[in-house]
Amino acid sequence: MMHAGPTGFRNAPVTRTLVITSAVLSVTSAVSGRPRRLGLSFQDIFENHDLLKAIPSVFAFSSIPELVAGFYLLYYFRVFERQIGSNKYSVFVLFCIVASTFFEILALALLKDSHVLASGPYGLIFAAFVPFFVDVPVMSRFRVLGINFTDKSIVYFVGFQLLLCGWKWSFIPGMCGVLAGFLYFVNAFGIRRLKFPKKVASVVSRLFLSSSTSSTHNSTANIRRNARVPYADHRVQHNYSSVGHISMPEPPESSIATLVSMGFDGNAARQALMQARNDLNVATNILLEAQ
Numbered sequence: 001m002m003h004a005g006p007t008g009f010r011n012a013p014v015t016r017t018l019v020i021t022s023a024v025l026s027v028t029s030a031v032s033g034r035p036r037r038l039g040l041s042f043q044d045i046f047e048n049h050d051l052l053k054a055i056p057s058v059f060a061f062s063s064i065p066e067l068v069a070g071f072y073l074l075y076y077f078r079v080f081e082r083q084i085g086s087n088k089y090s091v092f093v094l095f096c097i098v099a100s101t102f103f104e105i106l107a108l109a110l111l112k113d114s115h116v117l118a119s120g121p122y123g124l125i126f127a128a129f130v131p132f133f134v135d136v137p138v139m140s141r142f143r144v145l146g147i148n149f150t151d152k153s154i155v156y157f158v159g160f161q162l163l164l165c166g167w168k169w170s171f172i173p174g175m176c177g178v179l180a181g182f183l184y185f186v187n188a189f190g191i192r193r194l195k196f197p198k199k200v201a202s203v204v205s206r207l208f209l210s211s212s213t214s215s216t217h218n219s220t221a222n223i224r225r226n227a228r229v230p231y232a233d234h235r236v237q238h239n240y241s242s243v244g245h246i247s248m249p250e251p252p253e254s255s256i257a258t259l260v261s262m263g264f265d266g267n268a269a270r271q272a273l274m275q276a277r278n279d280l281n282v283a284t285n286i287l288l289e290a291q
Contacts (some may be wrong), residue, residue, distance in 0.1 A: 011285065012078035014086050014093060018059075019074055022121060025060035026067055038062050038119035039169070040101075042108045054101050061120035066170075069162040070120055076155060077128040079136075079262050082284070087195045095191050096127035096180040103176035118166040122173035127181030129159060134185065139257055255280050259287065 009016035029038055038057050044050045061067040081089035100123025108117070138150045163174040184191055251273035258280060259269035264287050276282035 009078065010281075012081045012086070014089050015074060015078035015081050018093070018121065018124070019071060022059045022061065022070070022074070023067075025056055026062075026120075029056070029060045029062070039116040040104055040108060040119075041114065041116045042112055043114060045105055045108060054105075057117075057119040058097055058101060058123070059121055062118065063165070066118070066120055066162060066165055069158050069165070070122075070125060072158055073125045073128070073155070073162065074121065077125070077132070080128060080131060083262055083264075088192075090196060091191065091194050092127075092184060093124055095184055096124050096177065097121070099123070099180035099183060100127065100173065100176040103179055104173055107172050107176065115169055117173055118170035120173075122162075122170065123177035123180055125162070126159070126174045126177030127184065129178060130181030130185050137260070249274075249278055251278055255283070259283065 009019075038053075038060050039062065040054060040057050044053050061070055080092070084092070104117055104123070132152070132155065136152065138152060140151045142149055163171055187193070251270050255273055255278060256266060256269045259272070260266050262284070264272075268287060269283070272283040272286040273280070276286055
């Protein structure tokens, strides 16, 4: 099975905020008894001119199956935030939400149908399938009842289930998300080079991600302490060479493969694991700090 790095939302504050926001809005809409009216429709946009409805429709799911599948995928794709950093991932999130919503409105204009599109972060989730397909390698293959599977199959299966849970009305937002993800992948408008200014990122961090920021500071301090270990070992070996040579443990291939699956270079992953004494979590943080 493919690994997405450390469990929880460590080094993924943007993903954590998205999940919490989606959960709160989904539960609130369910309690209010209007979950099926969250999605965009031709009447809302072009007759009532209710563009503000796009805000809850982007985050709140309208059913429990969608909620479970969507949360699993949002949580899994936190690997991309860890790979490119929270600042660039925020740009990815904003671009995909805006672009996919624009494509949904365009589809409604073409169809002119009274049905309501499925609500929820479909655009963001299915945009993430583009880098998942292109950049995340297959680490293992297996057969079940004569059918070939890979360690990525479960993610595709959950995505396929979410894509078709509302038939055409969930398929359209999903495909709009894939199109948005493709535009980001090909660097349309130079979007992949953009980052939020440091002042903006700092304000957002203080307002919404204070606990995550403190944990990041703590993990950074741990990284620095761990980063000094090899040098201390070097001094020990130099001063007490008569005792014998102390060699660093060779990282296991499974740990290197895990880091490579997260998008890191193989040689860098090996060095980070050696520096972290084969602690996978510490090695991940070392690689992220180096970006």
